[in-house]
Amino acid sequence: MTNAPDTFEGPQLDRVSFFSELDAASLQQISQAMRRRTFRAGEAIFHRDDPGQVLYVIKEGRVRIRLTSAEGQEVALAVFGPGDSFGEMAILDSQPRSADAIAIDKVEVFTLQRQDFVNVVREHPEIAIAVMKTLSERIRQANQMVEDLIFLDVYGRVAKKLLDLSREYGVETDDGIKIDLRITQQELASMVGASRESVNKVMGYFTDKSYISTDKHKITILRIAELQKRIY
Ligand code: CMP
Secondary structure, eight states, X not given: OOOOOSSOOHHHHTTSGGGTXXXXXXXXXXXXXXXXXXXXXXXXXXXXXXXXXXXXXXXXXXXXXEEEOTTSOEEEEEEEOTTOEEOHHHHHHOOOOSSEEEESSSEEEEEEEHHHHHHHHHHOTHHHHHHHHXXXXXXXXXXXXXXXXXXXXXHHHHHHHXXXXXXXXXXXXXXXXXXXXXXXXXXXXXXXXXXXXXXXXHHHHHHHTTSEEEETTEEEESOHHHHHHTOO
């Protein structure tokens, strides 16, 4: 049993972009209004169309924001980690949740009720600027996703995602750049908005051409330049 504190302490809360400009006393006030919750790996934090009354701030673990089609195909809109917030949209526009939030690993979050959030924003308008900045960044990423879905084929989208992942999680090895993250073809498919079958075909092609190799769900990029050429 860990002895986790059940408040988000001031020095940790200032890592949260929404609250990073606040002084220690204000952070303390917010942390007292927050409630701690934990989720197991794979557990749903909420589903699309659920009513939404709270904002979530992640203390530990990663959360996938995803949409699922009626046939069960998934697209991952974002993956959030410690210090990130989510669930702000339903709080701001009083609509239901716009997507599912699923715990990727064991997740610890702190929640803030809508009214408490509105109160702290009224007291500290700089939070509203930080929220708008985050929303702008998310729209930029969503635009990029739309652009990739329309202008790149599945080969291009997988190549681009592998290069993105190698920049974020890459470790140099003798063979090439190893992406230090266990990732299944289903997860990759959901990141690029394609079916598992088509991603399987692309990965087979990239492996046959020796652009990549895969070992225990970890991918190594052997020929970066060739993958780059697939993004057109
Ligand atoms: P909400 O609609 O309350 O619940 C789902 C949450 O996922 C949403 O708030 C945002 O916090 C987050 N979210 C929805 N769409 C995106 C997106 N395109 N990029 C990043 N985060 C998103």
